[in-house]
Amino acid sequence: MRFFRPRPLIAAAVAALVVAAVTHLATILSFFVGSNPQATVLLQINNFFVPSTVVLLVFVFIFALFTRLTRWYTAAIAGLVSGVLAALVGTGIQALVQGNTLDGGVISYLFSTLGSINLIFVLTATVATATIGRRVCVSMSSSAIVPRSVSGTVLVRRPPKNLSEGIVTHLERSEIDVELADEQWESYVAALIGAGWKPIEVDVADTLADSVFVEDSVVVFGRLAVLASPAAPSRVAEIDGVEKAVRAMGLDVTHIVQPGTLDGGDVLKIDRRVYVGRGGRTNAEGIRQLRHILSPFGYTVIAVPTSKALHLKSAVTALPDGTVIGYPPVVDDPKIFDRFLAVPEEAGSHVVVLSDDTVLMSSAAPESAQLIESLGYRVIAVDISEFEKLEACVTCLSVRVR
Missing domain, CATH: 3.75.10.10 (L-arginine/glycine Amidinotransferase; Chain A)
Structure with a gap:
């Protein structure tokens, strides 16, 4: 199938890595600058967002593989959906690790984080996917001359x-x-x-x-x-x-x-x-x-x-x-x-x-x-x-x- 040729796979993977890295760094730095700038604070924030970042990488990769992120508005939608899902899943993992059960109260808390602690993460994921991620995906998918059978x-x-x-x-x-x-x-x-x-x-x-x-x-x-x-x-x-x-x-x-x-x-x-x-x-x-x-x-x-x-x-x-x-x-x-x-x-x-x-x-x-x-x-x-x-x-x- 066309989607699973090496170049689209590589382009999608690199775009997802770039989006995830930019989102993670921008998020932890924004919290670090806005709070008491101590190394322990930075480490705590980093550890909190690691699961969300990993999940974001997976979702952006899937979107990039099947849509190529060719238009800015579809890339923005892909980034928004990926960011929201990654924030919910990542924060949910943190809650479960802390011994909580996935009940109504926890689910309500997860959605409330979209307007608080996870807001910067979601917004950054959206912007990064629509800009840097899209450019990386498009350029890597289309810049090289790909040998083909005789047309x-x-x-x-x-x-x-x-x-x-x-x-x-x-x-x-x-x-x-x-x-x-x-x-x-x-x-x-x-x-x-x-x-x-x-x-x-x-x-x-x-x-x-x-x-x-x-x-x-x-x-x-x-x-x-x-x-x-x-x-x-x-x-x-x-x-x-x-x-x-x-x-x-x-x-x-x-x-x-x-x-x-x-x-x-x-x-x-x-x-x-x-x-x-x-x-x-x-x-x-x-x-x-x-x-x-x-x-x-x-x-x-x-x-x-x-x-x-x-x-x-x-x-x-x-x-x-x-x-x-x-x-x-x-x-x-x-x-x-x-x-x-x-x-x-x-x-x-x-x-x-x-x-x-x-x-x-x-x-x-x-x-x-x-x-x-x-x-x-x-x-x-x-x-x-x-x-x-x-x-x-x-x-x-x-x-x-x-």
Whole structure:
């Protein structure tokens, strides 16, 4: 079962240990400071709260294991419930050890302690679980690249020697470090491999500056590869190498043809809905042809105005559950999508879905990554700064074939 894999177990255990330790220390120190500061007082308070702390560790571990403490409010509820139960059980153990019987009077006393001696313990447990515990659990569950069985194949294409000549439309041109770009591309592919994907390289095209952005050349629907029709004349020659690669994979192949234009970066697939950006790179005829190609397969093609970004997927992408994420200033109309989640950084609009619980993102969007992690997803961050200077994002550098 998913819950009992090593990483979630370790994350839950560490989060529980941290919460228990912080709660115990904060509680005894608050009593120590508020009373006569003597070593004997500290020892007595420590001994009183040890059973409650041990019980708290167990309950927080259980909550962390099954909920991952992904949202602050659910983590706060988990902390409150754990704190109350731990305080009642721990204080009850102390009462029984002292020779009392668990009768009505003792039970009444136990509940009364929630507003007195155990109040600080419960409040600290709640806050610690919602803050430190949640952060520890989420970060340990999602920070590393976890090797997986092969999820599918992924098309990639090495950066050309003339990468710095790539087209720039919405940004001012800046200097490209081609050697660094090569290193970043290698790291990007390594991240895909680490997440269980098998890369297939399209032949490098050293005279085609934008050819590394292989996503624009083809869109794959199951076993059907739809080859694009670039609006930019300098990119037309990119299609031949990609067609050779997808045919070698045994995919069925069809084309968008002139006067229709379509870039793969304008196509966002969510189940059987296909959102297509109508903007500078994709025209109405290209969308009409794609709709004609896909309708027999049960896909619904939805045209989306795209005027504030190079491609639709420069503005929005989708999480594994179908939620569309985007940076509002570059999204023409968020209401088009059934579920839209605003992210705080433009680079945070772009994710590559690697599995049901894992996405690939740019390291340039740490706040957005934290937001997505809080939803229960594992985030793998990669540095693609040199490609971002050419208006590219993580989706541009690969095409997944399941």
